[in-house]
Amino acid sequence: xxxxxxxxxxxxxxxxxxxxxxxxxxxxxxxxxxxxxxxxxxxxxxxxxxxxxxxxxxxxxxxxxxxxxxxxxxxxxxxxxxxxxxxxxxxxxxxxxxxxxxxxxxxxxxxxx
Amino acid sequence: xxxxxxxxxxxxxxxxxxxxxxxxxxxxxxxxxxxxxxxxxxxxxxxxxxxxxxxxxxxxxxxxxxxxxxxxxxxxxxxxxxxxxxxxxxxxxxxxxxxxxxxxxxxxxxxxxxxx
Numbered sequence: 001x002x003x004x005x006x007x008x009x010x011x012x013x014x015x016x017x018x019x020x021x022x023x024x025x026x027x028x029x030x031x032x033x034x035x036x037x038x039x040x041x042x043x044x045x046x047x048x049x050x051x052x053x054x055x056x057x058x059x060x061x062x063x064x065x066x067x068x069x070x071x072x073x074x075x076x077x078x079x080x081x082x083x084x085x086x087x088x089x090x091x092x093x094x095x096x097x098x099x100x101x102x103x104x105x106x107x108x109x110x111x112x113x
Numbered sequence: 114x115x116x117x118x119x120x121x122x123x124x125x126x127x128x129x130x131x132x133x134x135x136x137x138x139x140x141x142x143x144x145x146x147x148x149x150x151x152x153x154x155x156x157x158x159x160x161x162x163x164x165x166x167x168x169x170x171x172x173x174x175x176x177x178x179x180x181x182x183x184x185x186x187x188x189x190x191x192x193x194x195x196x197x198x199x200x201x202x203x204x205x206x207x208x209x210x211x212x213x214x215x216x217x218x219x220x221x222x223x224x225x226x227x228x229x
Contacts, residue, residue, distance in 0.1 A: 033215040043202060045156075045220035052215055091155060095214045100169070101146070105155040 002027045004094050006104035013082045014112050020067075021077045021107045023092030032096035034068065034075045039089040039106070048090070051075065079109075087111045115139075117221035119205050125227045126195055134190045134224045138207030145188050146206040146218065147180060156204065162188065163210075195228045202226070 003026045013019035025034070036048040051059045051068050058066050063083075067076045079086055092104040118137040126132050138145050147159040158172035162182045173179070177195075182188040192199055202223040208216045 037220075042222060043204075043225075044222045045204065045206070047217050050215060050217075097214050100158050100161060100172075101218060102158070103148075103156040 002094050002099050002102050004092050004102055004104040006092055006107050008107045010108045012110040012112060015082055015084060017082055018078060018080045019082055021090050023075045023104055025073050025094050029096050032094060035093040036077045037091045037093060039091065082111050084111050117205055117207055117219050119221035119224050121224055122222065123225045125229060128197060128228055129194055131193045132195055132226060134203050136188045136205030136221060139219055142207035143210055144208045145182060147190050148204045150202045150204055197228045200226055200228045
């Protein structure tokens, strides 16, 4: 079974600085998607960014980018120019044709002034 | 509707009572998922509906949990004889189809269940 591991329960970043959230996963499949979801206090999960395993180019969405290392099974999220509104729980997730969307345990990001 | 709608948003129930949680997915979405999120934890898959196919119930933790989806739209998650360990946020999500597993899955705001 696929597993997703987030080893940082909490992270803190100053406003306007850059922070990187880590995620590793375990799979024997070659074709899959990886996702980062954000969960603010409202509880609603919001998709931040996604990466297809077959694409070598790292995905980027405005201030959010990923560092996808397929061989190492690593998928980190970089948030640049952090804003107060970025404070939330961030979940890394994995999905493939054979598996449901599987989440890590999350990283709580605090943004300080 | 504009998004995935869940009700109630908060529910406090006594141990041993039955509860029903409702999910109204985004119009046209054929795939519907239920997840459970315990305090400070990740999301645990419960059940998945795709069109008229038999649902994937592999994540239901016990036979006290059941779910149905009527007319391919609204879904109800039922927990019978609730226990304190059932206290969690129950999240519903929907997507256009399971054929492309890269599709965006849209989540509701969840139903926070507290069993006292």
